[in-house]
Amino acid sequence: MALRAVEIVEVAPRDGLQNEAVMLPTAVKVELIRRAIDAGIRRIEAVSFVNPKRVPQMADAEAVMAALPHGAASYIGLVLNRRGIDRAIAAGVSEINFAVVATDTFSRRNQGVSTDESIAAWAEVARAAHAAKIPSSVTISAAFGCPFEGEVPLARVIEVVRRVAEHQPDELALADTIGAATPRDVTERVNAVAKIIGGIRLRCHFHNTRNTGLANSYAAVEAGVGVLDSSLGGVGGCPFAPAATGNIPTEDLAYMLERMGIATGLSLPRLIETATWLETQLMHPVPGMLSRAGLFPRAAV
Numbered sequence: 413m414a415l416r417a418v419e420i421v422e423v424a425p426r427d428g429l430q431n432e433a434v435m436l437p438t439a440v441k442v443e444l445i446r447r448a449i450d451a452g453i454r455r456i457e458a459v460s461f462v463n464p465k466r467v468p469q470m471a472d473a474e475a476v477m478a479a480l481p482h483g484a485a486s487y488i489g490l491v492l493n494r495r496g497i498d499r500a501i502a503a504g505v506s507e508i509n510f511a512v513v514a515t516d517t518f519s520r521r522n523q524g525v526s527t528d529e530s531i532a533a534w535a536e537v538a539r540a541a542h543a544a545k546i547p548s549s550v551t552i553s554a555a556f557g558c559p560f561e562g563e564v565p566l567a568r569v570i571e572v573v574r575r576v577a578e579h580q581p582d583e584l585a586l587a588d589t590i591g592a593a594t595p596r597d598v599t600e601r602v603n604a605v606a607k608i609i610g611g612i613r614l615r616c617h618f619h620n621t622r623n624t625g626l627a628n629s630y631a632a633v634e635a636g637v638g639v640l641d642s643s644l645g646g647v648g649g650c651p652f653a654p655a656a657t658g659n660i661p662t663e664d665l666a667y668m669l670e671r672m673g674i675a676t677g678l679s680l681p682r683l684i685e686t687a688t689w690l691e692t693q694l695m696h697p698v699p700g701m702l703s704r705a706g707l708f709p710r711a712a713v
């Protein structure tokens with residue numbers, strides 16, 4: 413049966429901003445999150461607890477968490493190791509997300525460890541999350557293609573998913589980190605993974621690098637995926653760069669779903685307002701298109 417509702421997880425404050433050249437002050441990040449909540453967002457990847465030397469944009473994670481309205485939404489903190497989850501728990505996150513890269517080369521470049529070592533770190537983080545009774549999710553990065561190894565065989569993704577799932581995350585995401593996927597890949601991989609993860613919820617994370625992001629989201633929803641990541645304005649890559657790597661725009665995704673009769677719980681006018689506000693903060697146009705075209709029909713709310 414077709415889905416009647418989809419949950420959108422807002423990732424602009426973390427995945428989006430981390431790829432932006434402009435470093436936003438803590439207060440602006442907090443305002444972005446507040447605006448997302450006002451627009452109806454209830455799960456937000458708010459911060460990451462990684463080495464600030466590697467990702468200086470996220471160095472103020474504790475300060476951002478301290479300034480957020482408690483209980484207004486579920487705040488997700490990205491962690492990559494034990495130290496990260498200890499910081500996340502101390503900062504009061506609602507849930508943690510861990511990232512395992514499906515290919516060794518990308519995993520080493522991104523996190524300095526092999527995929528095996530990353531899964532071992534996840535096992536340790538999973539124990540800590542379970543002990544602290546904090547919900548956890550794991551994003552399988554490069555699940556549709558790798559910038560260094562090229563094609564990622566489905567069998568490899570299945571193997572990584574199987575080993576990650578052994579440590580019982582509440583949710584597991586297939587991520588098209590470099591925006592290489594097409595709808596056919598999404599249908600194939602979602603169906604294959606859904607068969608082996610039992611009761612673990614499935615989420616998808618798409619980038620619009622090759623303009624297939626919305627089509628891929630549609631394919632994911634058709635395949636029964638009830639949770640999608642997206643970022644306000646589609647931020648995450650410079651729109652003037654040849655290899656822009658933004659997430660799919662939240663407002664464009666919500667427009668498509670709502671017009672299909674799939675509830676998101678979001679206010680389109682408020683999303684548009686926030687995407688426009690974010691442009692002024694980043695000092696460049698954002699890739700999202702709904703904020704330029706406007707709603708249809710005009711009077712719709």
Ligand code: ZN
Pocket residue numbers: 427587589617619659
């Ligand atoms: Zn991403």
